[in-house]
Amino acid sequence: MILTKEQLKSKPVARSRPHVVILGAGATKAAIGNDMPLMEDLPKILGTDWKELLQEAQPPQGNFEDTFSWIRKNGNFELQLSKIERLIENYFQVLKLPDHPTIYDYLVLGLRRKDVIATFNWDPFLMQAYRRNSNVAELPDIRFLHGSVAFATCTEHDVLGTPLEKCPECNCTLGRGRLIFPDEDKNYAKDSIISRDWIAVTEKLQKAFHLTIFGYSGPATDWNARKLLLDAWKQTPAHDFCHAEIVDIKDKETLDNAWIEFFPLSHSIIEQDFWNSSVGRYPRRTAEWKHAVSINGKIVESTGPFLTKSLIDLQEWFRELAALEGETMG
Numbered sequence: 001m002i003l004t005k006e007q008l009k010s011k012p013v014a015r016s017r018p019h020v021v022i023l024g025a026g027a028t029k030a031a032i033g034n035d036m037p038l039m040e041d042l043p044k045i046l047g048t049d050w051k052e053l054l055q056e057a058q059p060p061q062g063n064f065e066d067t068f069s070w071i072r073k074n075g076n077f078e079l080q081l082s083k084i085e086r087l088i089e090n091y092f093q094v095l096k097l098p099d100h101p102t103i104y105d106y107l108v109l110g111l112r113r114k115d116v117i118a119t120f121n122w123d124p125f126l127m128q129a130y131r132r133n134s135n136v137a138e139l140p141d142i143r144f145l146h147g148s149v150a151f152a153t154c155t156e157h158d159v160l161g162t163p164l165e166k167c168p169e170c171n172c173t174l175g176r177g178r179l180i181f182p183d184e185d186k187n188y189a190k191d192s193i194i195s196r197d198w199i200a201v202t203e204k205l206q207k208a209f210h211l212t213i214f215g216y217s218g219p220a221t222d223w224n225a226r227k228l229l230l231d232a233w234k235q236t237p238a239h240d241f242c243h244a245e246i247v248d249i250k251d252k253e254t255l256d257n258a259w260i261e262f263f264p265l266s267h268s269i270i271e272q273d274f275w276n277s278s279v280g281r282y283p284r285r286t287a288e289w290k291h292a293v294s295i296n297g298k299i300v301e302s303t304g305p306f307l308t309k310s311l312i313d314l315q316e317w318f319r320e321l322a323a324l325e326g327e328t329m330g
Helices: 005-009 025-032 039-046 048-057 064-074 078-093 103-110 125-132 192-205 220-233 252-262 286-294 311-323
Strands: 019-023 116-119 141-144 210-214 243-247 268-271
Touching (some): 005 286, 019 192, 025 210, 039 048, 048 078, 064 078, 125 141, 141 192, 210 252, 210 286
Parallel strands (some): 019 116, 116 141, 243 268
């Protein structure tokens, strides 16, 4: 049996389970291009300040995250690390999405209100994509697991905003949460805003039908983050039918070994190209695709991706798709 693209585009299944998407630095690199640095590229941006700190601290050989964590834990270099943190924040604060569509636009438009996108990235791109597409359709929840230079909220109310905006509940000025820098002893409960986002994401994972991990390597300094995600993912009632989907340019064997505990009953989907992923091929219908394939054993025709160089054209395409859900924004 085949589920045609016309059938897939029709009104979605009511009360379908959430799709959870986790983003790492590789997602930003795929969206923006090779000029966008990964974590291991940050020393080039930090320049002499980082080199001088390395000379003074003499950490063991390692990548940027391991080295930063070691210096914080083993040395008396708080002033120097604070300067490094400010340099990193200043770098990311001035970044802007290009005028043309990006993977970030496709991500926020390709999921529905029941879903969530959670990023480990400090950059402003997820928030910028959310803002410029917010009048197209109902968008997914977005969360910032390590903070973001573009995200601000109210300490009392769970609102999504940017610095200096007002809380719609209490009219206080929204404040930006802190960024979580590399540290093998991360305790997300210490920061109320970060903790709130983690709670929201893990609650979604506990009832999710599908998990996509896009460009996130799960480094050693994030061992606690991996455990929180895995513990929540294992609790979903749909566990026997679930797939964990990894979107990453690494080879399949490496990714299988890195994420094996996330694959229920060895159910894994590994893609090197976002456009071949579930969101890429079945935008705003990933739940319906998964139900048709896993429960009904159907072949499903893909409805995407819709590739264009015009953001207006992309938004119009998604506006028409969302209209079939009753979730268009006009």
